[in-house]
Amino acid sequence: MSGPLQNVVAWLDDRTGVRELLRQAMYERVPGGARWRYVWGSTLVVAFATQVLTGIFLWMAYSPSTQTAWESVYYIQHEMTGGWLLRGIHHFMAHAMVMLLGVHLLQVVIDGAYRAPRELNFVLGLVLMLIVLGLSLTGYLLPWDQKGYWATKVGTELASQTPLAGPALKSLAIGGTEYGHHTLTRFFALHAGVLPGLLVLVLVLHVALFRRHGLHPRDPDHAPDAMFWPDQLLKDSVASLAVLAVVLALAIYYGGAELAAPADAANSYAAARPETYFLFLFQFLKWFPGELEVWGAIVIPSLVLAVLFLVPWIGRSRGGHLCNVALLICLLGGVSLLTAQALNDDYLANWTERSDENAAAYDASAAFLAAKREAAHEAERVIELVQSPEKIPAAGALTLMHDDPLLQGPKLFAQHCAGCHNYLDRKHPDASANIVNAEPTAPNLFGVGSRQWLIGLLDPEQIDGPHYFGYHQSPFVGDGDYTDMVDFVQEALDEEMDADEEQQVRAAFKKIAAALSAEAQLPEQAEIDRRDQELIAAGRELMEGGLADVVANGMSCTDCHSFGEMQDIGSPVLDGYMSRQWMIDFVRNPADERFYGEMNDRMPAFAPHDDPRLNQLEEKSIGLVVDWLRGDWYRPDDASISD
Amino acid sequence: MADSSSPQNSGAGQPNGRRRFIAVVTTIVAGALAMLTPLAAGVATFLSPLFRKRESERVRIALLSQVPDDGRPRYFPVSVDRQDAWNRYPQQRVGAVYLIRPSGAAEPIALTAKCPHAGCFVGYKVGDDQFRCPCHTSEFNLDGSRVHGDAEVSPRDMDQLPVELREIEGADGESATEVWVEFIDFQTGHREKIRTA
Numbered sequence: 001m002s003g004p005l006q007n008v009v010a011w012l013d014d015r016t017g018v019r020e021l022l023r024q025a026m027y028e029r030v031p032g033g034a035r036w037r038y039v040w041g042s043t044l045v046v047a048f049a050t051q052v053l054t055g056i057f058l059w060m061a062y063s064p065s066t067q068t069a070w071e072s073v074y075y076i077q078h079e080m081t082g083g084w085l086l087r088g089i090h091h092f093m094a095h096a097m098v099m100l101l102g103v104h105l106l107q108v109v110i111d112g113a114y115r116a117p118r119e120l121n122f123v124l125g126l127v128l129m130l131i132v133l134g135l136s137l138t139g140y141l142l143p144w145d146q147k148g149y150w151a152t153k154v155g156t157e158l159a160s161q162t163p164l165a166g167p168a169l170k171s172l173a174i175g176g177t178e179y180g181h182h183t184l185t186r187f188f189a190l191h192a193g194v195l196p197g198l199l200v201l202v203l204v205l206h207v208a209l210f211r212r213h214g215l216h217p218r219d220p221d222h223a224p225d226a227m228f229w230p231d232q233l234l235k236d237s238v239a240s241l242a243v244l245a246v247v248l249a250l251a252i253y254y255g256g257a258e259l260a261a262p263a264d265a266a267n268s269y270a271a272a273r274p275e276t277y278f279l280f281l282f283q284f285l286k287w288f289p290g291e292l293e294v295w296g297a298i299v300i301p302s303l304v305l306a307v308l309f310l311v312p313w314i315g316r317s318r319g320g321h322l323c324n325v326a327l328l329i330c331l332l333g334g335v336s337l338l339t340a341q342a343l344n345d346d347y348l349a350n351w352t353e354r355s356d357e358n359a360a361a362y363d364a365s366a367a368f369l370a371a372k373r374e375a376a377h378e379a380e381r382v383i384e385l386v387q388s389p390e391k392i393p394a395a396g397a398l399t400l401m402h403d404d405p406l407l408q409g410p411k412l413f414a415q416h417c418a419g420c421h422n423y424l425d426r427k428h429p430d431a432s433a434n435i436v437n438a439e440p441t442a443p444n445l446f447g448v449g450s451r452q453w454l455i456g457l458l459d460p461e462q463i464d465g466p467h468y469f470g471y472h473q474s475p476f477v478g479d480g481d482y483t484d485m486v487d488f489v490q491e492a493l494d495e496e497m498d499a500d501e502e503q504q505v506r507a508a509f510k511k512i513a514a515a516l517s518a519e520a521q522l523p524e525q526a527e528i529d530r531r532d533q534e535l536i537a538a539g540r541e542l543m544e545g546g547l548a549d550v551v552a553n554g555m556s557c558t559d560c561h562s563f564g565e566m567q568d569i570g571s572p573v574l575d576g577y578m579s580r581q582w583m584i585d586f587v588r589n590p591a592d593e594r595f596y597g598e599m600n601d602r603m604p605a606f607a608p609h610d611d612p613r614l615n616q617l618e619e620k621s622i623g624l625v626v627d628w629l630r631g632d633w634y635r636p637d638d639a640s641i642s643d
Numbered sequence: 644m645a646d647s648s649s650p651q652n653s654g655a656g657q658p659n660g661r662r663r664f665i666a667v668v669t670t671i672v673a674g675a676l677a678m679l680t681p682l683a684a685g686v687a688t689f690l691s692p693l694f695r696k697r698e699s700e701r702v703r704i705a706l707l708s709q710v711p712d713d714g715r716p717r718y719f720p721v722s723v724d725r726q727d728a729w730n731r732y733p734q735q736r737v738g739a740v741y742l743i744r745p746s747g748a749a750e751p752i753a754l755t756a757k758c759p760h761a762g763c764f765v766g767y768k769v770g771d772d773q774f775r776c777p778c779h780t781s782e783f784n785l786d787g788s789r790v791h792g793d794a795e796v797s798p799r800d801m802d803q804l805p806v807e808l809r810e811i812e813g814a815d816g817e818s819a820t821e822v823w824v825e826f827i828d829f830q831t832g833h834r835e836k837i838r839t840a
Contacts (some may be wrong), residue, residue, distance in 0.1 A: 051688070066727065150763070154778060157762035161832035162837075167839065168693055177697040177828075177839065178737070180727035266720045266736030268764030270777035285761070286779050289791075290798040293760065293832045364780055367766070371777060415718060418769065611813030613821070616709050 003490035013098050026229035030215055033223030034231035040104040042236035043243050047097045050244070051135075052196065054090040059192055062142070064184040067396035069144035070262040074386060074397065088251025096247050097276045101129050102332065107310065109328045112321050113216035119312035121209040126204055126308055131199045138191035144184060146375060148264035150272030152187075153179065158285075158297040179265065182195075253595065255598055261378040262398045273346070276329055280338035283345070304331065343498070373432065381407055384636045409628020410435060412621050413445075420602070421445050423629075426467065439603065441472045448629050449520035449578030454513035460490040475601050482599045484560065493551035508542050508550045512557070515539025520578035524631045540564060543574070571595055583626040587617075685710040697839060704740060707808060707820040710751045716741040716767050716774070716785055718756075721826050740804065740824055741767060741774070743785060753789045753804040753824045760797040762831045802836055803830050817824065 013019045030038070061080060063072040077081035081635045105125070108114055112124035113228035141152040160170035175182025251257075260269075274282050281301065288296035297304065307314075307327065315321040349365035352358065378401070385400040386392050393399055401407050413423060414435055420442035423435040434446075444467035447453040456462045463469055464486050469476035477486050492505050518536045529536065543566050547556035558566035563574040573594045576582040586591065589608040591600040606621060627633060704719045718741055725735040744751035754774075763778035773790060774783040776797070782790040787801035790836045805825040812818045830837040 066805055067730075154761045154763060157831045160830060167830065171692045171695075172690070174692075175730070176695060178693045178727070179726075181730070182692070182728050266739060268739070268766060268777075270764070270766055272763065272778065282779075286796060289794050289796050291832070291834050293796075293798060297832070332803075364777075366776070367768075367775070389738075414769070478787065609813055609817055610815055611817070613811055613812040614706075614817050614819045 004516055024211075026227075026233075028211065028215070028228035028232075029119055030226045030228055030232050031217040033226045034235055035218070035222070036239070037107065037218060039239035040100060040107060040230060040237050041210070042233075042242050044097065044104060045203070045207075046236075046240035047093055047100060047243060048199065050093045050247075051090060051097070054086055054093070055196075055620045056087055058090060062188075064142070064188040065181045066184065066263075067146065067394070069142060069184050070259075071386075071392050071397055073145075073259060074392075077256055078349060078383065078387070084256030085251060088254065088256035089247055092247040092254075092258030093244075094251075095275075095277065097132055098136065100243070101132060105129065106332065109315075109324050111216060111218055112315060114312040114315060114324075115321075116312075116316075118216065118257075119207070121206060121213065121302070122312050123309060124206045124209065126305075127202050128206060131195050131202065135191060135195050136198070136275060136277070138195065141187050141193060142184070143259055144263045145260035145305065146263055146267070146269040147258065147260040147272065149179070150269040150581075151274045154272065155274070161294050162298055163294070179263075199316040207427070259379065260375055261382045261401065264398055269375060271368055271375055271554075273342075276339070279342040280335040283338040283342035284443050315408040316540050319358070320447040332381060366506065377432070378407060385634060387636065388634055403622050403624075404633060405627035406633040408621075408624045409633075412625045413628065416617065416621075417445070417625065422467070425468075439472060440466060441474075443468050443471065445629055447631075449517060449522055449583075450525060451517040452511050453511060454517050458489055458509040458513055460493055463489045470544065475599065488553060488555060488560075491553045492551035504550055505552075508547055511535055511539035512542050512547065513539070515543060516574060516577055519574065519576050519582075520630065522578075522630055522632070545629070560581065571597055578630070580623075580626060580630065583630070584619075584622055587622050587626065588615075699825055699838070701807065701823050702826045703809075704753070704822045704824050705742060706821055707751075710742045710744045710822065712744040712746050712748055714743060714745045714785065715769075716743045716754075717768060723823070723826065738826065739764070740826075742822060745786075750808055751822060752786070752805055753806050753822075754801045755804055755826070755829075756798060757802070757828070757831075759799045759802055759829065759831055759833075765801065795835065798832060799836065799839050802827075 005525075009019075033542045058076065061072060061076045061083070063069065073087075077087055078084070080086075089365050108122065108125065127291040137152070137155060138149045142148070156170050156173055159173065160166040162169055166346055171177060173186065174180075174185045200586045273279065281297075284300075285293065285296045309608065311324050311327075345361065346365055346368045348358075349362055349369055354362045354366075381404065382397060382401055385404055386397050410423075410433065413421075413597070418425075418435050418437055420437070420440060422437045422440045422444040423433075424444050425431050425434055425446050426444075428434075457468050464477045469486055475481045476483060489509075492509070493502055497505070514532055515536045516539070517525060518539075521529070542550070543557040544566055545556050545558060548554050548559070557574065558569055560570050561572065562569045571594055572586075573582075586595050587606050588605045590596050591605060592608075598601075604616065606617040607619065609615050612618055699725050702721050702723055704721065705717075710717050718739060720736045721738045721740055721830060722734040722736050725732045725737060739756040741754045741756060743752040743754070756765050757763075758776040760776065760779055760780065760781050763776050765774045765776045765781075765783065767774050772785065774785070774787075776782070779796045781795055781797035782798070783801050784790055787803055789795035789797055789800055804827055807823045807825075809821045809823055810818060811821055828839045830839050
């Protein structure tokens with residue numbers, strides 16, 4: 001049976017010497033027997049092989065440019081079969097590799113395995129470590145998301161502080177004066193070509209030297225000698241599988257690697273942090289004020305590295321060896337401490353109460369956590385947007401974000417409106433979407449134009465409250481110049497009315513709220529506006545005169561306002577009240593005669609001129625704020641709204 | 644080459660010293676040229692960013708009326724037409740400035756939002772009395788000076804940019820005052836303001 005096969009093998013061996021190669025590779029003597037403590041080098045090789053494998057498949061779907069990097073990674077993560085797992089393995093294996101490097105290094109130093117004749121191999125090992133760290137740094141940027149973008153920006157800024165060559169180094173790394181296409185192409189070439197190529201080269205030398213010197217036995221009399229195959233290789237394989245199991249568990253638990261919102265140079269990302277294993281360097285920098293920064297960022301890390309390279313020569317004596325062990329333990333301990341400190345600084349608001357002593361630290365932490373939440377919200381939202389039927393335009397996902405009322409509205413509101421207005425959901429005062437102004441000088445615009453909002457406006461108890469016209473120094477209440485509206489609503493109910501009549505007034509106001517709210521054509525109310533057509537018709541009738549028969553003061557809306565059949569009465573005009581165009585025109589110029597005219601005592605006209613250069617806000621921004629206030633944005637579960 | 648020795652000698656086991664020298668030199672030169680020429684072409688292309696200069700532009704930031712003289716910072720994105728390799732982006736947001744007009748001042752000061760320490764985006768929360776950098780906790784007063792002076796992580800105060808006011812007149816005869824800023828990028832980590840190349 002095996003005759004022909006043996007012939008083939010013999011032929012092959014004759015031409016290539018494959019048997020001898022295999023024998024040399026597999027039958028390495030392991031003095032003192034196979035042991036678990038020798039597995040770390042092999043797990044690193046397997047980890048690297050994993051990165052090559054997953055990396056090549058990621059490469060097949062990745063496109064490095066500022067309009068396609070995030071987009072292609074999104075596509076891997078959310079659209080390609082198992083893409084999230086592929087990314088997850090690549091991401092968490094990178095973490096595992098750094099951890100395993102630490103263990104491997106620690107063990108080599110503790111065992112003194114760097115001593116002659118193995119000095120050069122120790123040096124090669126350190127070079128490998130630097131290459132792996134370089135791979136991490138370059139890989140972090142490739143998704144071109146906010147997280148990687150801002151963290152790497154800090155990294156390259158620090159590199160630019162290298163004495164003399166710094167600025168040139170930075171501009172070579174990022175491929176120009178600013179971050180852009182060539183930053184990605186360069187980082188990608190480093191990440192997928194130059195660094196792995198170098199790593200393979202050095203790894204081959206590292207393993208070859210390792211084989212030349214043989215394994216450094218911790219305890220040669222531990223057990224009878226064994227062979228690499230199958231004894232040690234079995235342990236190595238099991239250990240590698242265990243590493244993979246941990247990586248898989250993390251990848252599945254986190255649903256792959258995180259993908260933040262697309263990088264945006266103008267949108268600060270206050271939660272920018274480097275990868276966990278670089279956190280210690282980040283924290284280290286906080287200890288170097290002013291111009292000492294270069295010491296923390298460059299000089300001291302370089303010196304430490306230089307000392308590490310000298311370890312084999314320092315360790316030639318017994319005392320030197322102990323020094324090395326102490327140095328390494330101090331280093332790893334320091335790294336752990338700094339990492340813990342960095343995490344504590346960022347997250348302490350999660351487990352402590354704010355007090356006078358920790359106020360500054362607490363506030364910084366709270367700001368970090370808020371920025372993290374905000375970033376998570378942005379990331380979630382942008383995924384919704386790119387999964388809309390329109391997909392991602394050729395200009396990239398960032399344009400979708402810039403055109404989205406839900407993302408831009410709150411920012412524009414905070415910048416231009418929140419100085420006077422509140423955006424406060426009174427049913428959910430702790431909601432994260434709230435933008436709170438503790439001393440408002442204008443109405444609360446949460447749910448503006450909705451039935452609920454209008455029912456409040458037409459409620460005698462609420463209309464002069466702080467959420468409607470009762471804000472600070474309002475001209476519409478008390479001794480103000482224009483109290484007609486508030487007076488009307490409050491005098492609609494008379495003390496002499498019986499319960500039945502009062503009920504009638506309140507019911508009339510409800511119908512009016514429905515009719516007026518229908519003018520707004522809010523997307524969220526489309527359904528009930530269709531359903532309640534009779535109610536709305538009744539409300540319109542009341543507004544156009546019918547109300548006068550119900551309320552105590554004998555007036556209806558069209559005694560003051562223009563509406564429906566009754567035009568040229570007065571303002572604010574109620575046709576299309578709080579509709580998109582009405583609101584845009586209002587924001588452009590609230591003192592227009594269609595709106596408050598001379599009653600407008602405080603609101604700026606944001607775009608009263610035809611010449612856009614003279615206006616404070618451009619058309620697009622006003623549209624975004626208005627759409628946001630009206631709840632008019634794309635919702636994934638209800639595609640009809642976006643159409 | 645003007646080599647007079649006979650070709651027969653080339654196969655001899657003991658080539659003479661001169662022949663051997665020429666062979667060695669030729670091997671090295673030919674091999675090196677073969678390898679270094681493509682490398683040099685690659686390196687030249689790779690170095691091309693060094694030959695590009697950054698021009699700082701004057702940018703229209705806002706109308707003066709948007710910056711009341713209450714001493715409070717107002718945030719404005721900075722948008723310029725930007726060329727990134729093969730793309731040209733009209734009005735791309737490339738950074739942000741804070742404009743602050745102290746009481747009675749005719750002209751606001753402009754502070755770039757880029758932290759002089761490591762280039763993070765210095766934040767300002769409306770109502771706060773300080774700018775705060777989210778990365779390494781640098782704090783700045785509302786005039787851009789460091790709260791803790793030289794003990795601050797940042798090596799210098801926030802970078803102030805040159806401001807210029809320009810009067811414009813619209814088509815409808817209305818006029819307004821614009822705030823323009825020269826958007827300069829400075830190197831981080833130094834006590835002095837050094838422009839990036």
